[in-house]
Amino acid sequence: MSTADLFAILRGLPWTVALTLGAFLVGAVLGVPLVAARQSRILPLRFLAMIFIQIVRGIPPILWLFIIFFGLGMSVFPISPFNAALAGLGLIAAANMAEIYRGALASIHFGQWEASSALNLGRWSTLTDVVAPQAFRVALPSAASYLIGLMKETAVASTIGVSELAFQGNQLSQLTFRGLEVFALVGMFYILLSLPVAWLSRVADGYLQAKVAR
């Protein structure tokens, strides 16, 4: 393994990071209306959101990327590999983040809602001022471990030609016929990438958990 090979793999790093953060951001934002619909008082809306989440989670990520990149990309509108991967992984992240938010909301003690209505807060301000800040703290560790999971999931984007870590590793192994070292190195990069996220999550969790009512 020469340093040139190492740099060849490293060229994939920005793409992996961009795809991970982009998809996570899309998911974290789209997850909010999705969980709102999932918890809504209107039955059809609740039902639709539930079906949407189940379908998105019921189909493997690689197939979503193919449906978007080959399926839609070749017949409806042309789409670049990166955007297709971002859309597909963002969609999956939205469904998963909605479930994480839902779990966090459910973990907030019912007394918090009761206390808010005793203080004559409306439904909206109860949510934004009392429940959501606490739910955010509960959701943080699971969101962080989902972020790590999503980072590993971005490896499937190599199949539609996004030049991220796994893609570069694939290219290099075909070039050098040294798959063993190359893929071991690629795997190590993914493990190294997950370390700072895990560490940050533990630190943030230590600060934030103290402020959740029990």
Place this chain on the structure above:
Amino acid sequence: MLPSLEELSAWLPDLLSGLSISLQVTALSLLIGIPFGLLLALGVLAKSRLTKIVALFLVEVGRGAPALVLLQFIYFGLPTTGLTLGSFTAAVIALAWNTGAYTSEIIRASLQSIPHGQREAAVAIGLNRLDALRYVLLPQGLRVALPALLAFSILIFQGTSLCFTIALPELVSRAYEIGSNTFRYFPALLAAGVLYASISIPAALLVSHVEKRAGSYAQR
């Protein structure tokens, strides 16, 4: 956009045989991976330092690296050492490793969730370590672990779709092949998606049912 009925009837045998390969890989990975996970969990909990380090390494790499990279490591990497595997064998080995790494954490957590008194009681009535595990700890631990293990099985079923990259003719490969032959990518991939969903969604509903049932037995 949608596949016509004739197309569906022409594609279905192909897609179904792909699905059956996906299911075979899933079943074998779980059959090998879960006992392997139990071994890894016991290894991580072992007193011997060497066993602990080896088990931890296998768990951390199996969980830390993406399943796709594990697959390619085994399928494209191992031949350089002179060990060439077919894509089916490589898929089962990689996914069983992945399963073992994840389930070892599930099993370890559930073994540790058993009150300490159970182990002490087993020692008190003269069971050796193996019997304590077999008759006291595992029956209780696996009941706790069951919902998480089932949920993971669905993920492994979906994970078999990654075997597309090592040329295993499973469901995604079949759909992609139909797409590239007929240029009807969207309908073919959609049909594959429906097949995946028709297994994953009922399975997910079953898991949440089991979760509720198992929760009602738990002592708090």
